[in-house]
Amino acid sequence: MTEKAVPTLYEWAGGSEALDRLTETFYRSVVKDDLIGPLFAHMDPGHPRHVAMWLSEVFGGPDRYTKERGGYPAMLRHHLGKAITEPQRRRWVSLLMDAADEVGLPDDPEFRAAFAGYIEWGTRLARQNSQPGAEPPAQAPVPHWGWGVAPPYQP
């Protein structure tokens, strides 16, 4: 019996097109939000696409954020000194999950658990690293997130 190959989270999500749709929709609601909108008032117009590139790389897609945007050190720099609060972090997560539903990212339990796991981890690091006086590592690889203990259900 041959075993099915396990797709990456990137493939399961629908690739870069799906992640672009996700971040476009997400940042449209972010900029209108009273709690976190002001943080993004001077956002680069390419921001949604850049974050989609980051997420693609994390979830096993092409390493475009590393090649074209400067990888982890560049991402880190964008958060330093922003003093993100816990309510702001929670709002960011909540709006992203709303956007995931709105654009129809796969909603199976395994995908959403893995997706939420990375988002929870990443936003907590972003909050910590954004505090005044934080000294996060200046260099680190872009994380590669997988399915964890619940690989996709493939009957």
Ligand code: HEM
């Ligand atoms: C998993 C969590 C997160 C990821 C993957 C992420 C990713 C990124 C990336 C890749 C950039 C740089 C984009 C570029 O190269 O142009 C960035 C910038 C930024 N992020 Fe995050 N971020 C996360 C969480 C957060 C949270 C929780 C907040 C605040 C509530 C936040 C606020 C910002 C801001 C204000 C910028 C700079 C925007 C600008 O002025 O251009 N991030 N983020």
